[in-house]
Amino acid sequence: GAVVSQHPSRVICKSGTSVKIECRSLDFQATTMFWYRQFPKQSLMLMATSNEGSKATYEQGVEKDKFLINHASLTLSTLTVTSAHPEDSSFYICSARAQTGENIQYFGAGTRLSVL
């Protein structure tokens, strides 16, 4: 299957700082990437859809100014959590959609963010 790399795997930061998470498709081009957030014992919640060369589309209730998404190339999307607060602590996971007919999304390993 296709490989999606996500870094860093874990971040611990102080409240008020910004954190950048990278998501790369290693062996395929991804015009569309997705960012999810998962709280303990809950399912994945889609935050935003990231399209190469255009603005991201955010889901209802997700603050676009807090969660900045950049998709500058066909293999890289970044999520920046600005002015992070303890309530932003969560497991953030990206996925990339392969350009095949099945619309399969391949997931990165996830980033566990802990804001102190």
Add this chain to the structure above:
Amino acid sequence: QKEVEQNSGPLSVPEGAIASLNCTYSDRGSQSFFWYRQYSGKSPELIMFIYSNGDKEDGRFTAQLNKASQYVSLLIRDSQPSDSATYLCAALWGGGKLIFGQGTELSVKP
């Protein structure tokens, strides 16, 4: 409201048995469905996808789709302790988005 519903479990089966995981979805417009497995602390990994009514088999896994009943299931034959994980059902909506169910926790007892 687009929803995907799963029984959260936990579902416990003995080693070697068949595990049956079920999922229903609310919007008839969805055409494709995915089963992901997620180990604790890890990200989801794709097991199977299905978009045609009927059964689709891959090794020990069989996905079943019934669009009339808006029902998707995953059968795991000869369950192994290593199959113990949370299984996520997802439906594909417009724009390539996946809507996930809450997941079913499966425990396979040796």
